Amino acid sequence: MTTTKRVHMISLGCPKNRVDSEVMVGLIQKDQDFTMVPDADDADIVVVNTCGFIDNAKKESIDTILEMVDLKEKGLLEKVVVTGCLSQRYSDELEVELPEVDTFLGTKTFTEINRALRGELDEKSYIQPGSFLMSNESARTNTIRGGTAYLKIAEGCSRNCSFCIIPSIRGKQVSRTIDDVIAEANRLGESGIKEVVLVAQDMTSYGIDLDPKANRNYLERLLKRLDKEATNIDWVRLLYMYPWNFTDELVEIFATSERILPYVDMPLQHINRRILKSMRRNIQRDAQIRLIEKLREIPDLILRTTFIVGYPGETEEEFMELYEWVKEVEFDRVGVFTYSPEEGTYAATLEDDVPEEVKHERRERLMTLQQEISLKKNKEWVGTTTEVIVDGISEEHELVFEGRHYGQAPDIDGVVYLSFDYGGKMPTPGDIVEVEIQNATEYDLVGIVIPEQPINLDKGNLDFSMN
Numbered sequence: 001m002t003t004t005k006r007v008h009m010i011s012l013g014c015p016k017n018r019v020d021s022e023v024m025v026g027l028i029q030k031d032q033d034f035t036m037v038p039d040a041d042d043a044d045i046v047v048v049n050t051c052g053f054i055d056n057a058k059k060e061s062i063d064t065i066l067e068m069v070d071l072k073e074k075g076l077l078e079k080v081v082v083t084g085c086l087s088q089r090y091s092d093e094l095e096v097e098l099p100e101v102d103t104f105l106g107t108k109t110f111t112e113i114n115r116a117l118r119g120e121l122d123e124k125s126y127i128q129p130g131s132f133l134m135s136n137e138s139a140r141t142n143t144i145r146g147g148t149a150y151l152k153i154a155e156g157c158s159r160n161c162s163f164c165i166i167p168s169i170r171g172k173q174v175s176r177t178i179d180d181v182i183a184e185a186n187r188l189g190e191s192g193i194k195e196v197v198l199v200a201q202d203m204t205s206y207g208i209d210l211d212p213k214a215n216r217n218y219l220e221r222l223l224k225r226l227d228k229e230a231t232n233i234d235w236v237r238l239l240y241m242y243p244w245n246f247t248d249e250l251v252e253i254f255a256t257s258e259r260i261l262p263y264v265d266m267p268l269q270h271i272n273r274r275i276l277k278s279m280r281r282n283i284q285r286d287a288q289i290r291l292i293e294k295l296r297e298i299p300d301l302i303l304r305t306t307f308i309v310g311y312p313g314e315t316e317e318e319f320m321e322l323y324e325w326v327k328e329v330e331f332d333r334v335g336v337f338t339y340s341p342e343e344g345t346y347a348a349t350l351e352d353d354v355p356e357e358v359k360h361e362r363r364e365r366l367m368t369l370q371q372e373i374s375l376k377k378n379k380e381w382v383g384t385t386t387e388v389i390v391d392g393i394s395e396e397h398e399l400v401f402e403g404r405h406y407g408q409a410p411d412i413d414g415v416v417y418l419s420f421d422y423g424g425k426m427p428t429p430g431d432i433v434e435v436e437i438q439n440a441t442e443y444d445l446v447g448i449v450i451p452e453q454p455i456n457l458d459k460g461n462l463d464f465s466m467n
Contacts, residue, residue, distance in 0.1 A: 004032070004033060004034065004035050005033060005034050005035075005044045005045055005078075005117065006034075006035055006036075006037045006042060006043045006044045006045070007028055007034050007035070007036055007037065007043060007044070007045045007046075007047065007117065008036070008037050008038070008039060008040045008042070008043035008045070008046045008047070009021055009024065009025055009028075009036065009046075009047050009049065010040070010046065010047065010048045010049065010064060010068075011049045011143075012048070012049060012050055012051045012057070012060060012061055012064060012084070013049075013050070013051025013053065013057055013061075013084065013085065014051065014053075014199075015150045015197065015199045015239065015411070016150075016152055016199050016200070016201065017049060017051060017084060017085065018143070018150060019134070019140070019150050019151075019152040019199070020049060020083075020084065020107070020110055020132070021049045021143070022140045022141055022142060022143050022150075023110070023111065023132075023134055023138055023139060023140045024047065024049070024083070024110055024111075024113045025140075025141040025143065026138070026139030026140040026141045027111065027113055027114055027139045028113060028114060028117070029139075029141055030139055031114050033114075033118070034114070034117060040068065040071065040077075041076070043077065044077065044078045044079070045077065045078055045079040045080070045081065045117055046068045046071070046077055046079075046080055046081070047081045047082075047083060047113065047117075048061070048064055048065050048068060048080065048081070048082050048083070048084075049083045049084040049110070050064075050065070050082060050083065050084035050085060050086035050087055051084065051085050051086065052084070052085035052086035052087075052088070052089045052090065052165075052169060053085060053165065053166065054337065054340055054342070055340040058086060061084075061086045062086075065080070065082055065098060065101065066098075068080045069098060069100040069101065072100055073100065079102045079103075079117070079119075080100065080101050080102055081101070081102055081103045081104075081105065081113070081116050081117065082094065082098075082101050082103070082104050082105070083104075083105040083106070083110045083113070084106075084107065084110070085107060085169050085170070087104045087105060087106055087125075087127070088106035088107045088108075088127060088169050088170075089165070089168075089169050091104045091106065091125040091127045092125065094125075095124055095125050102116075102119065102124070103116040103119075103121060103124060103125075103126065104124065104125040104126070104127065105126055105127070106126070106127035106128060107130070107131040107132065107169065107170050107171075108127075108128045108129065108130045108131050108132050108171075109126045109127060109128050109132075110132065111132055112126060129171060130155075130156065130170070130171035130172075130174075131155040131156050131170040131171055131174070132155070133154075133155045133174050133176060134152065134176075135176065135180050136180050136181075136183040136184040136187065142188070142191075142193070144410060145391055145392045145429055146389060146390060146391040146392055146403075146429040146430045147192060147193055147194035147195055147389055147390075147429070147430030147431070147432070148193065148194070148195040148196075148197065148389065148391070148410055149188050149193045149195075149196055149197070150196075150197050150199050151181065151184055151185060151188065151196045151197065151198050151199070152176075152198075152199050152200065153175065153176050153181050153198055153199070153200050153203075153206055153222070154173055154174065154175040154176065154200035154201070154202070154203075154205075154206050154207075155170060155171070155173070155174050155175075155200075155201070156170040156171040156172050156173045156174055156201060157170065157172070157173055157201040157202045157205075158172045158173045158202070158205065158208075158209070159202055159205075159242075159280075159282070160280055160346075161269075161279055161280055161281060162278060162279050162280045162345060162346040162347040163269075163279060163308065163311070163339065163342065163345055163347040164342070164345065165342040165343075165344055165345055166201055168344050168345075170201070172209070173200075173201065173202060173205060173208070173209050174209055175200075175206050175207050175208075175209050175210050175218075177210065178207070178218075178221060178222045178225060181222060181226075182222075182225055182226065182229055182230065185226055185230045185233060185236075186229070186230060186232065188233070189230055189231070189232025189233045190232055192430060193232075193233065194232075194233065194234045194235060194389060194430060194432055195233070195234065195235040195236075195237065195389055196230070196233055196235070196236055196237070197237045197238075197239060197409065197410065198236065198237065198238045198239065199239050199240065200240060201240060202240065202242050203219065203238055203239070203240045203241050203242065204219060204241055204242050204243075204244060204245035204246055204250070205242070205244075205245055206218055206219045206222065207219060207221075207222070208245075217247070217249065219245075219250065220247065220249045220250055220253060223236070223250075223253050223257065223260055224253065226259065226260070227253075227257045227258055227259045227260055230259065233259060234259065234432060235259065235261050235389065235406065236257075236259045236260050236261065237261050237263055237406075237409060238260070238261075238263070238264070238265065239265045239409065239412075240265060240267065241264050241265055241266045242266065242267065243266055243268060243281075243282075243283045243287070243288055243291055244281075244282040244283050246266070246291055248294070251294050251295060251298070254295070254298055254301065255297075255298040255299075255301075261406045262298055262299075262300055262301040262302065262406070263301075263302045263304070263406060263407055263409065264295055264301065264302070264303050264304065265304040265305075265333075265409065265412075266303070266304070266305055267305060267306045268288060268305045268306070268307065269281060269306065269307055269308050270307060270308060270311065270318075270322055271285055271288065271289075271321060271322050271325045272285070272314075272318040272321050272322060273285050274313075275311055275313075275314060275318060278311070278312070278313070278347070278350070279308075279311065279347070280346065292329060302332045302333070302406070302407035303331050303332050303333070304331065304332060304333035304334070304335075304409075304412075304413070305331050305333070305334055305335075306334070306335040306336070306337065307322060307326075307334065307335070307336050307337070307366065308336075308337050308338075308339050309322070309336060309337070309338055309339065309359060309362040309363050309366060310338050310339040310354040310356075310358065310359030310362060310363075311339045311347070311354070312339070312341075312347060312350035312351055312352055312353060312354065313350065313351075313353060313354075314339075314354055314362075319362050322366070323365065323366060323369065326366060326369060326370065326373075327369060327373075330373050330376075330377070331370070331373070332374070332377055332407060333374070333412075333413055334366070334367075334370040334373075334374075336363045336366045336367050336370075337363075338356075338359040338360055338362075338363050339352075339354070339359060371442045374442050374443060375440070375441070375442045378414075378440035378441065378442065378443075378444075378445060379440045381405075381437045381440060381445055382437050382438065382439065383436075383437065384436075384437050385434055385435065385436050385437070385450065386405045386406070386434075386435060386437065386447075387405065387406065387432050387433070387434060387435070388403040388404060388405050388416050388418070388432070388433055388434075388435040388447070388449075389403050389404055389430070389431070389432050390402075390403040390418065390427050390428065390429050390430065390431045390432075390433060391403050391404065391410070391415070391429060392429040394415070394417060397417070400417050400418070400419075401417075401418040401420075401427075402415040402416060402417050402418060403415065403416050403418055403433070403435070404416060405435075405445075413443070414441075414443035414444040414445070415444050415445075416435060416437070416444070416445045416446070416447050417444060417445070417446045417447070418435065418447060418448070418449055419446070419447070419448045419449070420448065420449050420451075421448065421449065421450075421451045425451065427449060433449050433450070434449070434450040435447035435448065435449055435450065436448050436450060
């Protein structure tokens, strides 16, 4: 009699990586020889889906692998399988340094997960170039609580930003067809999902690889069809809207669509002309400023971005140019990374001449500025009423429910902590409810649910506690 093996999945890194983890979970669940469990302590096998993008992410991945290897050495695990970007990038080195790991799978070969769990692969490191492009027919289990799901519309990246290793890890961009994306969105909507979050490495270049003659309008065509056809979906959110290919038609879609949220996540990285040129960004200072001005004309638009400080050669004057611009524009959300050289990139050939303490000091100054801006903007929500999608019990405060308004992306932005008038109907995760905002902090809001009949999904998404 075959004993069912218990498998725990640990997913690290970005939402795009999480979708890969969800595909693996879907494949594992279809196999009667395995069952998923929410904790590593209860597992026979642990799968670690790693991130290999920047130093901090690599360190988190290595630390997690070592923790699982330690459990295996203590006899508490039978196998450890490592997948994802770190495995794709460093499988040869990892195989030598971590002989306790049973199998390494890459960004294209992780669909062999069941064979890896059984020990049926001939090679310990099973790596191929590029990335697996899922389809609407791919096995996949949504692991986000509430009524939200990611929808990955493309893989890889064909850009050559000087600091980024992603094209070397995941290959050139390959896009799913519009029909396939629409089919998955409708399937998610029929299952009770109310918010889909579109993700891709370079969202605004979606579809160019499918039809070069489309010339910048492929994403626009997808969004118009989602807005019209995905009738069971209330919110469509986009992540990683790079500034190149950001057409006036896209701006119009964000301004007028029924389902496409007025939320733009657009990594800009810097504003100084010299640094942008060295970064090999395809848009320069003046064009970035004009695009921001157009977006700011959209009522109630939420604008999120990320910056890199301490890029090779960045002077105090160049940093202050960025600082003053952030102060002037008042972005709604800002993430700041300190530059770290990634082998195999153009920037890594430049002299990394900004001391680490200066990099961190600049990041701290920019983040402190943004905290002040964020608090100011959040206070403007107090006294207003807005729709909030209920995610569930707060991970920070176990006696409090939390959700997000249209300007808060899952796992990236802040949340709305919810209280209730108990004379009304108690909402459940996945409901979209009207909330009166009563208080604000730098990142989060506090509100009371207005006691009206909310949309009741009663869908019970699976949650495997993926980190």
